[in-house]
Amino acid sequence: MVSAVSETRPLRTEEALTQVGTHVDDLSGVERKLTTTVAMDFGRITIRNDYMLYLFGTPGQERFLFVWDELAMGALGAVVLADTRRLDDCFPAVDYFEKRGQPFIVALNCFDGVSPFTVGEVRSAIGLEPEIPIVRCDARRRDSGREVLITLVEHAMRTGATPVGTMS
Numbered sequence: 001m002v003s004a005v006s007e008t009r010p011l012r013t014e015e016a017l018t019q020v021g022t023h024v025d026d027l028s029g030v031e032r033k034l035t036t037t038v039a040m041d042f043g044r045i046t047i048r049n050d051y052m053l054y055l056f057g058t059p060g061q062e063r064f065l066f067v068w069d070e071l072a073m074g075a076l077g078a079v080v081l082a083d084t085r086r087l088d089d090c091f092p093a094v095d096y097f098e099k100r101g102q103p104f105i106v107a108l109n110c111f112d113g114v115s116p117f118t119v120g121e122v123r124s125a126i127g128l129e130p131e132i133p134i135v136r137c138d139a140r141r142r143d144s145g146r147e148v149l150i151t152l153v154e155h156a157m158r159t160g161a162t163p164v165g166t167m168s
Helices: 018-022 060-072 087-100 119-126 140-159
Strands: 014-016 033-039 041-048 051-057 078-083 104-110 134-137
Touching: 014 041, 018 060, 018 087, 041 140, 051 140, 087 104, 087 119, 087 134, 104 140, 119 134
Parallel strands: 078 104, 104 134
Antiparallel strands: 014 033, 041 051
8 A cells, every 4th residue: 555655666675475484474365465565665645745644564463563663653543454355364453553542444455346344344343443434445556545544644633643652
């Protein structure tokens, strides 16, 4: 999603999957996947001349929790990008942001417009509170990623949140 929406050439940390990583990366449900994010992606969007939104994309596995702590400091909010083929993979991220009290939304990454679950089924499966937005998207498409980010910013503004780790 960062690559799709960034106005600058994004920093990408995608690497080819190898046999060495088979014990680390579970490919159940995504057997055709050829690459994985090994650190973080970074991009930027200018909202106004004096206001920019910096985008950080991190792997969702719990082993990257130390990266989440650093990136969440001072963040407006977060998008939990959920792969509908492997919905349980987003549980650690949802738990993380709920515990921090940081605004977040869930974006259901529906490849080619296909999702095996309704929004209600996903909300129930994740145990998500009704006030937390869930949106469908195709993270590869700029317009779709843009709508996800608009939803996040609007949600953060509604909550009146001060970025975590900053003074209000």
